[in-house]
Amino acid sequence: MTTAPHILDALKRYPDGASIDEIIKTLDLNIEKRSLQRRLLNLKKQGDIIVTGKARAVRYHLPTQTETQATSVSLTDLIPLTASSKQLLTDLAQPIQRRKPVGYQREFLESYRPNIDSYLSQEEMQLLAEFGNTAKLDQPAGTYAQQILNRLLIDLSWNSSRLEGNTYTLLDTERLISLGEADDSKSALDAQMILNHKDAIEFIVQSAIEIGFNRYTIQNLHGLLANNLLPDPEAPGRLRTFGVGISKSVYTPLGIPQLIEESFDLMLQKARQIENPFEQSFFIMVQLPYLQPFDDVNKRVSRLAANISLNQHNLSPLSFVDVPDHLYIQGTLAIYEMNRVDLLKDVFLWAYERSAARYAALRQSLGEPDPFRLRFREPIRTLITRIVSQLMDSKQASESITNFATQIPEIERPQFIEAVETELLSLHEGNFARYWIKPSEFKQWKTAFNSSSKQ
Missing domain, CATH: 1.10.3290.10 (Fido-like domain)
Structure with missing residues (x-):
């Protein structure tokens, strides 16, 4: 089984970064490219590797000590x-x-x-x-x-x-x-x-x-x-x-x-x-x-x-x-x-x-407003309004949120995605008006959102 240490050891051989094909060749193991990409994504999320380039030019690097310390800070x-x-x-x-x-x-x-x-x-x-x-x-x-x-x-x-x-x-x-x-x-x-x-x-x-x-x-x-x-x-x-x-x-x-x-x-x-x-x-x-x-x-x-x-x-x-x-x-x-x-x-x-x-x-009294959601109030409102007005099902909504989040600073991206998804799951007949959504729109979207997995 290919583990994170194996992948990190393979990347040590490539100071300037490695392509996914080079990593597979270095590992010398029978692993599907899709499975390796998933493991590399997890390592990126954990801050263990740095990813540069796009599409076929993507390369995977070990972070320098300076980059590691910057992430911690x-x-x-x-x-x-x-x-x-x-x-x-x-x-x-x-x-x-x-x-x-x-x-x-x-x-x-x-x-x-x-x-x-x-x-x-x-x-x-x-x-x-x-x-x-x-x-x-x-x-x-x-x-x-x-x-x-x-x-x-x-x-x-x-x-x-x-x-x-x-x-x-x-x-x-x-x-x-x-x-x-x-x-x-x-x-x-x-x-x-x-x-x-x-x-x-x-x-x-x-x-x-x-x-x-x-x-x-x-x-x-x-x-x-x-x-x-x-x-x-x-x-x-x-x-x-x-x-x-x-x-x-x-x-x-x-x-x-x-x-x-x-x-x-x-x-x-x-x-x-x-x-x-x-x-x-x-x-x-x-x-x-x-x-x-x-x-x-x-x-x-x-x-x-x-x-x-x-x-x-x-x-x-x-x-x-x-x-x-x-x-x-x-x-x-x-x-x-x-x-x-x-x-x-x-x-x-x-x-x-x-x-x-x-x-x-x-609880008997309300707490202070969440400062994160207060700061990103407009982007959250814009995104949820778009999801509902376009009658997105849960899969489409998830993709839209992930794509939209690329505009958010990387360190705050996971929290932004969770904030939007939590708001979306909390929408009901008594609170959707705050997003300037019409009752007919909400009813149509709710039907599409809830029934998408049953089709």
């Missing part, structure tokens, strides 16, 4: 970071050859004392509680998530998959989950990943009273998320029995099955003892990927497991809305290589505020 403008987090980004920007190889440090887990030690400060936990309050705190576990389940399935499935390099758009995801229509132009793996998320989210929400931080829950969560994605059909839900490496990292996880199992049980024991739901949520996001207890799909498990305690307390869910994949990955790498949670915590705090704002309909 521009991304830090999207999320407020502490000085320590910015320093971690600088340290992780060093070439991998200059970073010291490290193994799993069990002390990082063993030294954590639930309800005595805490990754989150009291002030941060209080702030998160204010963000996450849903006015359903005194009702049975899972009540709030059940009420927003249709929206949560799409948001969390798409955002968590996006952080893994999935190429589906928000509209593609909505079509797949709601109508069962996969995008034939994208890989079956991408569709499987999203459908697995849907199953796993439903498991968390519908079994809120029965599940918790125990083997049954976490192993079955992995089984759902890894379904039909791993070479070994017995691997989903099973603890790892062999050593693994981490791409683009000097960290080597535990490789002894007995120690993996012992650490897994200890991690769950400590998680169960944590009283604050936000600390519990962040603890599992830190410790589960660090341990890497499963063959693969560990980060996905941690992101959904982070919602278990939130769901049980009827707090707003964490769906990773707008989270830049680069900062999330770097925050995880800082834990792997340095046992430092600062950067991932900054991402977690910002991500929860963004997610909670998405599901704030039941």
Whole structure:
């Protein structure tokens, strides 16, 4: 199987960039050009490669150290970071050859004392509680998530998959989950990943009273998320029995099955003892990927497991809305290589505020307007008006949004696309007038948009 490291190693032989045919020849593997193009697109999105030229003149390059650092700097403008987090980004920007190889440090887990030690400060936990309050705190576990389940399935499935390099758009995801229509132009793996998320989210929400931080829950969560994605059909839900490496990292996880199992049980024991739901949520996001207890799909498990305690307390869910994949990955790498949670915590705090704002309909007071949507108010209005007036179906709308977004600065492009797609999915009879759309136009467009996948 052709992996990202193979492609990056191939590009090292071409200081001036390589064509896709040159990459295929260098890899010396039987891979379809379309599959390679998809992998190259993911690497570009992650900032691992630079693409220049157009059409047949397209060439793929490894970024220089200056370009890599410039990407990090521009991304830090999207999320407020502490000085320590910015320093971690600088340290992780060093070439991998200059970073010291490290193994799993069990002390990082063993030294954590639930309800005595805490990754989150009291002030941060209080702030998160204010963000996450849903006015359903005194009702049975899972009540709030059940009420927003249709929206949560799409948001969390798409955002968590996006952080893994999935190429589906928000509209593609909505079509797949709601109508069962996969995008034939994208890989079956991408569709499987999203459908697995849907199953796993439903498991968390519908079994809120029965599940918790125990083997049954976490192993079955992995089984759902890894379904039909791993070479070994017995691997989903099973603890790892062999050593693994981490791409683009000097960290080597535990490789002894007995120690993996012992650490897994200890991690769950400590998680169960944590009283604050936000600390519990962040603890599992830190410790589960660090341990890497499963063959693969560990980060996905941690992101959904982070919602278990939130769901049980009827707090707003964490769906990773707008989270830049680069900062999330770097925050995880800082834990792997340095046992430092600062950067991932900054991402977690910002991500929860963004997610909670998405599901704030039941809150008593309105929050401040989204400054991003305020700034791009006119382009969003223009684009949505065009989509509706031209009676575009969901596929045509997705293509139109992607093409329009080329006019937006590249660093803000993904957030712009999501903002438009979210607005489009939120249109109904009570709010379409703000786009100067006539009732007859809206009715015709809604019919075309909803029926396109059934034709």
